[in-house]
Amino acid sequence: xxxxxxxxxxxxxxxxxxxxxxxxxxxxxxxxxxxxxxxxxxxxxxxxxxxxxxxxxxxxxxxxxxxxxxxxxxxxxxxxxxxxxxxxxxxxxxxxxxxxxxxxxxxxxxxxxxxxxxxxxxxxxxxxxxxxxxxxxxxxxxxxxxxxxxxxxxxxxxxxxxxxxxxxxxxxxxxxxxxxxxxxxxxxxxxxxxxxxxxxxxxxxxxxxxxxxxxxxxxxxxxxxxxxxxxxxxxxxxxxxxxxxxxxxxxxxxxxxxxxxxxxxxxxxxxxxxxxxxxxxxxxxxxxxxxxxxxxxxxxxxxxxxxxxxxxxxxxxxxxxxxxxxxxxxxxxxxxxxxxxxxxxxxxxxxxxxxxxxxxxxxxxxxxxxxxxxxxxxxxxxxxxxxxxxxxxxxxxxxxxxxxxxxxxxxxxxxxxxxxxxxxxxxxxxxxxxxxxx
Numbered sequence: 001x002x003x004x005x006x007x008x009x010x011x012x013x014x015x016x017x018x019x020x021x022x023x024x025x026x027x028x029x030x031x032x033x034x035x036x037x038x039x040x041x042x043x044x045x046x047x048x049x050x051x052x053x054x055x056x057x058x059x060x061x062x063x064x065x066x067x068x069x070x071x072x073x074x075x076x077x078x079x080x081x082x083x084x085x086x087x088x089x090x091x092x093x094x095x096x097x098x099x100x101x102x103x104x105x106x107x108x109x110x111x112x113x114x115x116x117x118x119x120x121x122x123x124x125x126x127x128x129x130x131x132x133x134x135x136x137x138x139x140x141x142x143x144x145x146x147x148x149x150x151x152x153x154x155x156x157x158x159x160x161x162x163x164x165x166x167x168x169x170x171x172x173x174x175x176x177x178x179x180x181x182x183x184x185x186x187x188x189x190x191x192x193x194x195x196x197x198x199x200x201x202x203x204x205x206x207x208x209x210x211x212x213x214x215x216x217x218x219x220x221x222x223x224x225x226x227x228x229x230x231x232x233x234x235x236x237x238x239x240x241x242x243x244x245x246x247x248x249x250x251x252x253x254x255x256x257x258x259x260x261x262x263x264x265x266x267x268x269x270x271x272x273x274x275x276x277x278x279x280x281x282x283x284x285x286x287x288x289x290x291x292x293x294x295x296x297x298x299x300x301x302x303x304x305x306x307x308x309x310x311x312x313x314x315x316x317x318x319x320x321x322x323x324x325x326x327x328x329x330x331x332x333x334x335x336x337x338x339x340x341x342x343x344x345x346x347x348x349x350x351x352x353x354x355x356x357x358x359x360x361x362x363x364x365x366x367x368x369x370x371x372x373x374x375x376x377x378x379x380x381x382x383x384x385x386x387x388x389x390x391x392x393x394x395x396x397x398x399x400x401x402x403x404x405x406x407x408x409x410x411x412x413x414x415x416x417x418x419x420x421x422x423x424x425x426x427x428x429x430x431x432x433x434x435x436x437x438x
Contacts, residue, residue: 006032009061011101016057019097025050026210032058035184040205042198043186049210052094055080055154055184060099062152063127067103074105074125075149081131081173082156083164085110085281086288091156092130104128109145111135112281119144133161133169140176150177155201158187159194159327167197174201188334189327216330220337222345222368224357229350231376232320233264238375239318239346240270240298247291248316250300251332253323258300261320265298272298303328311335319347322356326363346371351378 003016003024024032027045034041035058045051059078066077082088092108099106106128107121115135122129122144129136129145139145155161161170185198185205198205216222227235240248252258255276265272273287273296290296292311303323317336323329329347336343347368349357361367 001029007036008032008057009064011064012057012061012098015098015100018100021053025054027051027208028054028057030208030210031055034206034208035059035182036061038062038182040182040202041184042202042205042207043184044190044207044209045186045188051156051186052091053098055156055186056091056094057098059128059152059154060095060102060104063104064099064102067127074127076126076129076145076147077149078128078152078154079131079147079150079173079177080129080154080156081133081136081161081170083132083161083166084157085112085132086284087157088130088132089285095128095130106130109135109139110281111138115139133166133173137169137172147173147176148178150181152182152184153177153201154184154186156186158185158197159189159191160331162193162197163325163328170197171200188331191327216333216345216364216366217337217343219341220333220343220345222333222347222366223371224347224349224368225371225374226378227348227350227374227376228378229352232348232350233261235348235374235376236261236318236320237265237268237270240265245316246297247294247311247314248298248318249291249311249314249335250298250318250320251323252300252302253321255302257321258302261300262298265300270298271296272300274300276302303332313341315343317343317345319345322347322349322353322360324356326356326359329360330364 001024003013003021006024006029008016027043027049031041031043031054035055041055043051043054045054063077080091082091088108088110092106095104095106104127105125107118107126108130109115109118109122110132111134115138118135119139122139136145140147155170161167183202183205185202187194187198190209225235236250239245250261250272252261255274255278258274258276262272262274273290275284275287279287287296287299291299300320314336317333319329319332323332333343333345336345347357357368
């Protein structure tokens with residue numbers, strides 16, 4: 001199917017041609033017609049599937065068709081809330097690209113930088129606002145943002161939103177926007193806590209699920225090295241000796257850990273930079289820009305900082321530390337193998353991380369192959385089930401699922417960016433009504 005057959009208007013089609021888009025991805029093909037109808041949507045799609053365009057394109061079309069008078073002050077008609085600064089910036093860039101031939105105005109607000117430029121943009125009036133929760137609520141409290149005219153609300157990366165402890169902020173925002181609105185809810189994974197949150201936001205939604213829940217892309221070749229924690233640095237240098245690795249995104253659990261990895265790589269004459277929450281926004285953007293243009297070979301990131309990283313042709317992701325939350329693994333390696341491209345995901349696993357690896361393999365229904373031949377094998381013997389791991393085996397269900405989810409409730413999280421899983425404590429307020437995919 002082509003974009004023309006989705007009923008898109010000429011200014012958007014012209015912008016998509018400029019962007020090099022010819023055929024919509026599955027999430028775009030299924031979501032765009034539903035959103036254009038004004039229906040609420042629950043979208044489950046892993047990173048790298050074209051999810052941003054799936055909601056940005058129909059939002060632009062709806063608002064463009066409503067727009068009449070340039071002399072009237074612009075009021076916020078669409079609000080997109082996302083968990084990280086990097087992701088907010090990239091969503092804003094997408095709106096600018098797809099809407100370049102319309103007269104719509106957008107702006108992005110996020111913390112970590114002075115608010116003056118953001119406030120000036122808001123004072124000039126905007127149609128579309130992309131925001132992170134903290135700065136959004138702060139500017140609302142100061143009177144710079146009014147949400148009474150929002151007609152389309154998007155909650156993006158909802159699972160990460162809960163992981164970062166933003167559930168209370170989201171609940172506050174829901175009370176501030178009109179009850180009569182179109183709501184779009186996107187998440188890469190759909191645990192019960194996410195379904196419960198969605199049930200409080202969406203009204204009679206249609207569900208689009210283009211990949212199995214918590215799956216990894218088939219284009220990503222995964223592998224694991226068993227290595228003692230103290231020798232991970234040596235193993236990383238050894239792996240990076242491979243000239244085929246032009247650039248690599250390396251994940252650590254902590255900001256301090258990211259900085260240590262960067263210092264070690266620099267000592268070995270490997271150009272590397274870190275990106276995490278303690279870095280200023282300008283420093284983060286500079287590091288990301290250097291990585292994209294290959295000035296920097298290795299970008300070392302924490303999970304929160306890396307959520308919005310979208311880099312074309314990123315071939316290698318390296319988990320310097322195995323994440324303790326299985327869904328985080330899906331998000332990490334989803335930085336590669338995007339839009340059908342091939343990618344490789346390598347994980348360094350010490351003895352204490354092996355239970356995390358078992359949880360990951362259970363979640364993604366894959367036995368990750370073990371690389372036995374390397375100079376720094378773990379002193380602790382590998383478990384039997386790992387040493388005999390077969391090549392990746394995917395147990396995948398149909399692409400489109402229309403079942404009614406189990407009801408549960410949104411629990412409480414302690415503090416932002418805690419990474420603490422959400423637990424159920426109370427029942428959701430609304431019932432689901434499913435229509436399925438059309």
